[in-house]
């Protein structure tokens with residue numbers, strides 16, 4: 373057995389079970405690019421500070437390039453007995469270039485190293501998630517552009533409430549996603565500080581330059597407190613919280629579309645390319661992708677909860693428990709990226725069943741609120757008058773606009789013949805015209821805003 377990098381004070385090697393149980397290489401190898409990036413910056417700083425010769429630095433940089441190339445090509449041998457990504461790369465570098473490589477770990481601990489890697493990894497991951505959020509926003513806005521003028525029932529309590537433009541409804545999801553992207557941007561700002569040089573926990577007496585490595589790695593500044601630097605995991609808690617909120621938004625979008633694809637609603641038809649069938653019922657065509665978007669949101673929230681539980685009760689500073697922070701983060705990112713991608717594809721592959729929706733619109737007295745606004749008497753009074761008008765419709769099995777002026781006047785003389793300009797969903801929807809409302813001119817403004825914002829031509 374190879375002597376561990378930390379093997380000096382040990383007389384026995386670990387058991388196979390302990391080795392298998394404590395390794396993290398099976399998953400933290402995903403950090404290799406960022407680990408190498410951190411090592412490059414660290415070696416350059418050590419040389420600049422006179423802690424390593426320039427020729428040692430050059431051999432290290434060359435060796436790291438070669439290792440990265442081997443990993444990229446899938447030719448690097450990851451060894452469980454070398455525990456994690458940091459020691460795999462360092463030990464391989466020693467095998468490859470010998471003595472100079474042994475200087476690389478000067479003024480560095482795996483505790484600050486792993487966090488440097490992880491922060492860099494998360495920074496890239498945030499950028500990828502934000503990019504997918506943008507794609508979904510674009511898909512939703514394009515879907516809105518394709519469906520101008522389409523009125524759909526708006527619901528509260530899943531009961532018919534008021535008529536809204538489909539475009540307005542789709543833009544509601546775009547707004548939610550915008551806040552999701554904002555939250556990630558905020559999180560990115562807070563996480564972008566460098567732990568490198570905090571070493572094990574107390575910092576170091578060696579004359580390193582933390583500002584140099586921080587700058588080289590694109591961080592805003594080095595973290596002020598070395599103990600905090602190696603203990604903090606709130607950057608990932610924040611990241612996974614943001615992902616969880618996004619996941620819940622996508623889950624709600626999924627629910628909406630699953631419902632709309634049902635026979636009962638029949639508002640949308642997903643294309644075959646985003647549907648799956650049943651192994652027993654030959655007629656079935658199911659909106660599985662969006663069901664799984666709804667379902668996988670559970671994982672993303674679960675990943676956050678795992679991380680919260682992991683951190684609860686840990687004393688300062690580094691504890692090995694923290695090695696368990698990687699997999700939930702990797703899972704959360706992989707899952708949310710998939711959810712965003714599939715939601716965008718679904719949006720690109722549904723058609724709205726205009727006739728069916730149109731036929732469904734008269735039910736539910738969607739124009740009742742508009743009528744109440746029209747009457748020009750105190751709102752509580754007009755609420756009551758319209759309530760009685762609706763009751764009359766229910767008894768006659770008709771719509772508000774089918775009532776004659778005499779019938780309306782018999783309820784209250786305040787009705788006049790211009791009332792018919794307010795009735796029917798087409799009239800009613802147009803009356804919602806104050807800022808942020810669903811009337812067509814407001815929605816056109818909103819669409820204009822989003823097409824500019826998202827650079828859609």
Ligand code: ARG
Nearest residue numbers: 396456482483486692694695
């Ligand atoms: N693999 C470890 C982790 O992911 C790296 C840090 C280990 N530090 C230590 N002192 N054992 O947390």
